[in-house]
Amino acid sequence: MLITIILSALVVGLGGFTTYKQLSFTKNEQKLKDDLKKAKEDFIKIKEEENNLASTKAQEIILDAKNKAFDILKNSETKEIEIRKLQSENEQKIRNRQKEIDERSSRLDVQEKKLERDKESLTAQRSDLEKKLEEISSLTKDNAKALLLEQLDKELVNEKAKRIKEFEDDIRAKSEDISKEVLIETMQKTVSEYIGPATTSIVDIPNDDVKGRIIGKEGRNIKYFEKLTGVDLIIDDMPGSITVSCFDPLRREVGIIALRNLIEDKRIHPGKIEELVKKAKEDLSKEIRKFGEKIAYDAGITGLRPELILLLGRMKYRYSYGQNLATHSLEMVQIAENLAISLNADVYMSKKCALFHDIGKVITAEQEGSHVELGAEIARKYNLEEQVINAIFAHHDMAEPTSVESAITKVADKISGGRPGARNNSSEMYSTRIKQLEDTVKSFEGVEEAYAIYAGREVRVIVKPDIVDDARLALLSHEIAEKVQKENTYPGTVQITLIRETRAVSKAS
Numbered sequence: 001m002l003i004t005i006i007l008s009a010l011v012v013g014l015g016g017f018t019t020y021k022q023l024s025f026t027k028n029e030q031k032l033k034d035d036l037k038k039a040k041e042d043f044i045k046i047k048e049e050e051n052n053l054a055s056t057k058a059q060e061i062i063l064d065a066k067n068k069a070f071d072i073l074k075n076s077e078t079k080e081i082e083i084r085k086l087q088s089e090n091e092q093k094i095r096n097r098q099k100e101i102d103e104r105s106s107r108l109d110v111q112e113k114k115l116e117r118d119k120e121s122l123t124a125q126r127s128d129l130e131k132k133l134e135e136i137s138s139l140t141k142d143n144a145k146a147l148l149l150e151q152l153d154k155e156l157v158n159e160k161a162k163r164i165k166e167f168e169d170d171i172r173a174k175s176e177d178i179s180k181e182v183l184i185e186t187m188q189k190t191v192s193e194y195i196g197p198a199t200t201s202i203v204d205i206p207n208d209d210v211k212g213r214i215i216g217k218e219g220r221n222i223k224y225f226e227k228l229t230g231v232d233l234i235i236d237d238m239p240g241s242i243t244v245s246c247f248d249p250l251r252r253e254v255g256i257i258a259l260r261n262l263i264e265d266k267r268i269h270p271g272k273i274e275e276l277v278k279k280a281k282e283d284l285s286k287e288i289r290k291f292g293e294k295i296a297y298d299a300g301i302t303g304l305r306p307e308l309i310l311l312l313g314r315m316k317y318r319y320s321y322g323q324n325l326a327t328h329s330l331e332m333v334q335i336a337e338n339l340a341i342s343l344n345a346d347v348y349m350s351k352k353c354a355l356f357h358d359i360g361k362v363i364t365a366e367q368e369g370s371h372v373e374l375g376a377e378i379a380r381k382y383n384l385e386e387q388v389i390n391a392i393f394a395h396h397d398m399a400e401p402t403s404v405e406s407a408i409t410k411v412a413d414k415i416s417g418g419r420p421g422a423r424n425n426s427s428e429m430y431s432t433r434i435k436q437l438e439d440t441v442k443s444f445e446g447v448e449e450a451y452a453i454y455a456g457r458e459v460r461v462i463v464k465p466d467i468v469d470d471a472r473l474a475l476l477s478h479e480i481a482e483k484v485q486k487e488n489t490y491p492g493t494v495q496i497t498l499i500r501e502t503r504a505v506s507k508a509s
Helices: 002-137 141-189 209-215 217-229 249-265 270-299 306-317 325-343 347-356 359-363 371-381 386-394 404-418 427-442 470-487
Strands: 200-204 232-234 241-245 447-453 458-463 495-500
Touching (some): 209 217, 209 249, 217 232, 217 249, 217 270, 241 249, 249 306, 270 306, 270 325, 270 347, 325 347, 325 404, 347 371, 347 386, 347 404, 359 371, 386 404, 427 447, 427 470, 458 470, 470 495
Antiparallel strands (some): 200 241, 232 241, 447 458
């Protein structure tokens, strides 16, 4: 029952609450509608105010734009007026300029016509003058022109010759001064001494008993030693030494080495002699190769074939007029280098030409022919350059120098061999040798004159044509060469050249 009462109360309460809520909702809804209406009215009012304001602003903008457009139009009209004025002025200037040009053109036309008339007049006068000149000189126009050109050519030739001579004289004077300076500077840089060659050498021995052992029974040992080495052993009363004598430095050096080894070995008999002589030759060959390599190194020449190295090494044992060939060649290299630097020539090629210029002297004792011919043959055989071959011929005037390096070699040879003290033969000895050579040749029947040239390396013989005929000529040259070889002393070889000349002279009166 109580529950029923409670539930009834709750229902009544809920009903009242619902009624209250409905009344409250209806009241709020009406208020909301009123507020919405008011808001719409306010919106419409604001909209009208904005439209009025926008209309006013638009009118202001349009008015301002119109004012600016008016200003721009006004400025454009002002500028257009200025441009038209300037254009009018320029057109007037152009018309004035055109008028001046037309007037000048008219004047030029008048002058051109006048020049044409003057030209025609001058042409006519020139034609008249040419005719008068031809009548006076009896020469045509072509003849006169040829005569004038001929005269002009002669004048030019004379003038050219005069100028060339002046240039030559000037160059010759300057070249002499420059040459003197270069040669003096080169000779001052090159100072060396020469030691004359010796034909004998002394070998020390421990005691005089060794002399007897070297001689051997009935001279067997000494004879066999001299036979194998080609030297002469001089055993005299001088204590403690034996003299080795030979004109060939190579054979003498072999003899010295073999004799020293023989004395040191103490077993002196033919078998040992043969063994040690063979060993001495081998040792000397090694020494020659080493010395050849040293010469090439000192000269600054590289890439040489082994055969050329051996030939260079043999220079140590070759003398010419008291000059050691190796020393002379190295001095030549130094002189040639200085000259090449001064003349802006090829320094390496100049040194190479100088080093090999006398290479033929190494084999003159073994082969026939002058050292120049033999040297050129060696150079060709081992493919040396043409400049080297030409230098070999040119340094003794057997060919003209074809390069600056060949000429430098020739000058260097004159400096090295011609300076005082370089060679041990005096001018008196040289003159005597040349005179003896010429006298030997003149002693033959049919010889008219004999002249020794190239420092006695060649004799030019002029024969009498009525005594020596062409068939006799070759035989006579052979006979002269044999007698010169037997009776005269000379370095290298001597070439005998016979000249037979027949002249026919007649006089007309």
